[in-house]
Amino acid sequence: MIASNLLLIVGVLTTILFTVLSLVLVNRIEEVHRLQGALKKIKRSFDDLDEQAKLIVKTDLELNKAQDELDKRLKSLDALQKTSRLISTTLDENEIFRRLDQSLMIDLGFEKNLVLVHDEDKILHGRVNLGFSPEEIHFVLTNLEKNKSLKQAMEEGHTFSSVNSARHEREAIVRLFDVEHFVLTPILTQNGIIGILLVGNRSNAAAVTEGDEELVSVLANQIGQSLENARLFEQVYRSSQILESKIQDRTRQLASLLEEVKHISRTKSEFISAVSHELRTPLTSIKGYAAILITGKLGSIPDPVKERLEKINTHSDNLVKLINNLLDIARIESGRVEMKMEKCDIASMIESVRDLLTPQMREKNIQWQTEVDKNVPELVLDKHQIERVFINLVGNAIKFTPEKGTICIRVHRDTETATMEVSDSGIGIPKEDLNKLFDEFYRVDNEINQNVKGTGLGLSLVKKIVEAHKGKVWVTSELNKGTTFYFTLPLSP
Ligand code: ADP
Numbered sequence: 001m002i003a004s005n006l007l008l009i010v011g012v013l014t015t016i017l018f019t020v021l022s023l024v025l026v027n028r029i030e031e032v033h034r035l036q037g038a039l040k041k042i043k044r045s046f047d048d049l050d051e052q053a054k055l056i057v058k059t060d061l062e063l064n065k066a067q068d069e070l071d072k073r074l075k076s077l078d079a080l081q082k083t084s085r086l087i088s089t090t091l092d093e094n095e096i097f098r099r100l101d102q103s104l105m106i107d108l109g110f111e112k113n114l115v116l117v118h119d120e121d122k123i124l125h126g127r128v129n130l131g132f133s134p135e136e137i138h139f140v141l142t143n144l145e146k147n148k149s150l151k152q153a154m155e156e157g158h159t160f161s162s163v164n165s166a167r168h169e170r171e172a173i174v175r176l177f178d179v180e181h182f183v184l185t186p187i188l189t190q191n192g193i194i195g196i197l198l199v200g201n202r203s204n205a206a207a208v209t210e211g212d213e214e215l216v217s218v219l220a221n222q223i224g225q226s227l228e229n230a231r232l233f234e235q236v237y238r239s240s241q242i243l244e245s246k247i248q249d250r251t252r253q254l255a256s257l258l259e260e261v262k263h264i265s266r267t268k269s270e271f272i273s274a275v276s277h278e279l280r281t282p283l284t285s286i287k288g289y290a291a292i293l294i295t296g297k298l299g300s301i302p303d304p305v306k307e308r309l310e311k312i313n314t315h316s317d318n319l320v321k322l323i324n325n326l327l328d329i330a331r332i333e334s335g336r337v338e339m340k341m342e343k344c345d346i347a348s349m350i351e352s353v354r355d356l357l358t359p360q361m362r363e364k365n366i367q368w369q370t371e372v373d374k375n376v377p378e379l380v381l382d383k384h385q386i387e388r389v390f391i392n393l394v395g396n397a398i399k400f401t402p403e404k405g406t407i408c409i410r411v412h413r414d415t416e417t418a419t420m421e422v423s424d425s426g427i428g429i430p431k432e433d434l435n436k437l438f439d440e441f442y443r444v445d446n447e448i449n450q451n452v453k454g455t456g457l458g459l460s461l462v463k464k465i466v467e468a469h470k471g472k473v474w475v476t477s478e479l480n481k482g483t484t485f486y487f488t489l490p491l492s493p
Contacts (some may be wrong), residue, residue, distance in 0.1 A: 037075065069209070076215050079107030087226040091233040097127045097225050108219075110199040112179050115138070115223065117187065117195035124195065132206065136178065143176055144196075158237060159185040160219075161213040162200075170423045181207045183216040189228040197223065269330040276327045283323065287316040318453060325457040329440065332464040339468055341381040341493055346379055346418065347372045350409050353390040360398050361407070369408040376413045380493040385465045392458040393422040393485045400448055400483070401426035416491055417471070423484035429477040438463045462487070469493075 060391040100115060112131035117125045126137040145441055146153065150172060153160075160169055161183040179200030187195040197220045201208070290312045293305075294299060301309070331337040350370055361368060391408075397407045401424040410421040429437065432482070433444045441456040443449050466487045468471045477483040 004363065039142050046203070046437050054379065071210075073211050073215075076108060076212070079103070079109070080219055080222075083271065084222045087223065090226075091230045092232070093227060093230040096223070096230060099444050100128045100223070108199060111201045112177065112199070114177070114198045115139070115187070115195060116144075117227070118193075127195075140176055143387060147172055147176070154184075154186040154196060157186055157188055157193075158429050159183065159213060159217050159297065161210075161216075162208055163210055163213065178202070183208055183213050183219045185213075187220045187224045187227070189224045191228075194227060240413055245406065266334060269334045272326050273328040273334075276323045276330070280320070280327075283316055283319055287313060290316065312377070318455075322457065323457045324459055325455060329457065329461050329464055332461075332468050337468075338383060341380050341382060343378045344381055344383050344386070346376060346411055347421070349383065349387060350411070353387060353394055356391065357394055357398060360395075364398065364401070364403045364405070365402070365405040366398060366401060369406065370410075372411040373413050374420050375413050377491060379418055379491070381469055381489060382465075386489070389465050389487065390420075390461050392420070392462050395481075396485075397422055397424035397426065397483070398460060399452060399454075413491070414488075417488040419486055421484055421486050423482060425482040428477070428479040428481055428483055434475060434477060440474070466468070 028059045081104050082282065083100065086103055089098045090096055090099065096115075097115070112128075113128065114126060114137070115128035115130055116129075117127045118124055121276075124141055126132070128142070131139060132140070150160075153169075160173055162179075164172075165173070173182055174180060177184070177198055177200060179198075180203035182198060182200030184198045184200075186193045187197055197216060199208075199212070199216055199407070238327055284342065290309050293301060294313065296311050320445055328337065350372065354368055354370070358368075394409070395405065401407065405425040407422070407424045412419055427446065427448065429444055432440075434443045437444075438459050440460045443456040443460075462474050462485075466489075470490050470493075471488045473482065473485070473487040475485050
């Protein structure tokens with residue numbers, strides 16, 4: 001009984017224990033489940049965090065890459081600007097290449113660079129080079145010529161780069177220049193391609209970007225422009241040198257011609273002087289004998305003979321006048337007549353010329369006007385010679401002005417000279433004769449000259465006298481309206 005009670009008690013206790021343990025177990029299992037749930041959540045959070053961390057790292061890497069790109073681009077732009085400035089401030093082709101060699105090649109940040117440029121015979125030469133041996137350049141030069149399609153594409157202005165070229169082109173360029181990443185662009189001017197520019201890296205170095213391509217194209221344009229400017233300058237410089245040496249040659253020729261002309265002119269003056277002298281003596285005798293015969297002192301002479309003798313006298317007079325003029329021209333030209341310079345009031349001189357020529361003007365009923373500026377000072381001149389100038393000009397004006405015409409003398413003052421004008425309302429002078437008028441013996445072929453005798457030496461003498469006073473003489477004329485002769489005299493001699 002006791003034993004069965006004990007057994008019962010043990011059974012009950014066991015059941016209770018079992019129940020309690022079961023309850024504890026269930027509780028623990030629930031706890032485990034809860035913990036497992038929490039663990040899962042934590043794991044998920046970790047996973048999320050991991051994802052985010054990876055994203056941050058990736059973004060950071062990308063940012064760094066972009067920053068590097070930007071830095072590289074800024075550096076390249078800086079190099080480009082520096083190079084542009086350097087090469088655009090010289091007009092010497094060799095200096096451009098020297099500066100490119102120093103700056104571009106180092107600053108652009110490529111391992112290999114090459115500038116090939118045409119010479120005058122369109123043959124390419126390596127002018128700037130980094131990372132190429134002479135043999136490699138020779139290889140490029142000989143093989144580039146052979147690659148017709150590449151050559152033609154570049155002549156058309158096409159730029160190639162490892163980022164955007166067709167495969168066969170890329171491979172050809174890689175073979176030619178031994179670069180994996182590259183930009184190859186033509187150097188163009190207004191007259192077409194004058195060279196090429198290549199920048200590149202070998203396989204283990206950084207790849208080029210589209211930005212690099214753009215940059216290298218801009219640089220090639222800049223090189224093209226600078227070379228074009230330098231060549232144009234060279235051309236202009238060379239032409240100016242040629243022109244200068246031609247001018248020097250011509251000046252030398254002209255100087256020797258001038259000497260020759262001076263010599264001839266001197267010889268001519270001497271000859272005219274000598275001949276005139278030789279003529280004057282017998283002419284004076286002829287005139288003298290004619291004059292004696294006319295007087296009848298050597299016996300009476302019949303009227304027809306007297307008439308002829310008077311003609312001899314008149315012709316002799318004309319001849320003496322001509323010879324005297326010729327002698328004067330020759331003497332003034334050779335400087336053998338010294339101008340007797342003295343102060344003179346030009347208005348009074350004009351009045352005395354007027355008095356002298358009034359009878360001739362009256363004969364033709366010609367009006368005379370004078371307009372002399374009050375501010376023209378006394379001029380220093382050879383009175384006798386300048387009076388001859390006025391007499392010649394006014395004499396011609398009377399001769400070539402029809403009846404009832406007008407002759408006007410004007411004098412006005414300029415800054416350094418006084419200008420005298422002798423104008424008439426006469427027959428005028430054809431345009432084509434104007435520039436020959438001051439030549440010796442030149443006379444215009446007109447009705448008056450056919451009837452009235454003249455020597456054609458008056459204006460030539462006028463010119464010589466005015467020039468001996470350091471003045472100038474010229475003429476304007478309108479046919480059938482009138483003519484004006486001008487001459488200047490310096491205000492201070
Ligand atoms: P000459 O009067 O002896 O012929 P000049 O040398 O004085 O020689 O003049 C040369 C020529 O110029 C004249 O023959 C004449 O044809 C022309 N000439 C000069 N003055 C005038 C003028 N005032 N009007 C028209 N023709 C003139």
